[in-house]
Amino acid sequence: MGISLGELWEGFSASDCRFAELAKYLAGARVLRQDPVECLLQFLCSSNNNIARITKMVDFLASLGSHLGNVEGFEFHEFPSLERLSLVSEVELRNAGFGYRSAPQSSLLFSCRRSFKQAKYITGTVDVLQSKHSGGAEWLLSLRKLDLQEAIDALCTLPGVGPKVAACIALFSLDQHHAIPVDTHVWKIATRYLLPELAGVRLTPKLCSRVAEAFVSKYGKYAGWAQTLLFIAELPSQKAILPSDFCAMEENKSAKTKER
Known part of the structure; x- marks a missing residue:
């Protein structure tokens, strides 16, 4: 502000x-200047998805965090920490519907092969962040000190993060306004x-x-x-x-x- x-x-x-x-x-x-962990996980949900599915997936992740309260019938939670997310298995995410939207019937086999990549990307990214010596949340915050291309290159080392998603994360959570x-x-x-x-x-x-x-x-x-x-x-x-x-x-x- x-x-x-x-x-x-x-x-x-x-x-x-x-x-x-x-x-x-x-x-x-x-x-918005979002928390980098929250921003990263939200954009992993957004790849090749529509607003309704993205909302459902993000709501599921948020429900894993501490309950903050109810406002006019809507439940609000603090976004879960990496430690909490590390306890969620790929199978749990698949069962919660984490995956790309369905392909046409003619490519059903291909759809089955790729439909749960987002579950894999999220668990993989959480694992990589958890392995960071300084801690994953701290590592992401440290990217605010880098040049834009350096920050994008660093983000692209995470599973499921390509240049476009990295640019989104950089813009909305890493102070890379350009x-x-x-x-x-x-x-x-x-x-x-x-x-x-x-x-x-x-x-x-x-x-x-x-x-x-x-x-x-x-x-x-x-x-x-x-x-x-x-x-x-x-x-x-x-x-x-x-x-x-x-x-x-x-x-x-x-x-x-x-x-x-």
């Missing part, structure tokens, strides 16, 4: 007229508004770096915060907040870009 969101938004708006328009309707998009998690959604935003010359090109790891550089060049050291609002603006629930004429204008611009 020590960061002035108003000042950031003014700076972003000055360099991007589209951001200035979006900020009028989505002004409160603040990046981290840009590049997925297909962010790629579409980048090719529509920052790098239109790449529209229609297949996303590659090298182009992920170029997208991140484009965001930082445009928005500066808090580029990850700007990207967060632009990402939110693409969600159907948030598009409903935007005026219909603004959405129509966006669609026309997108169509013209595709024609070029």
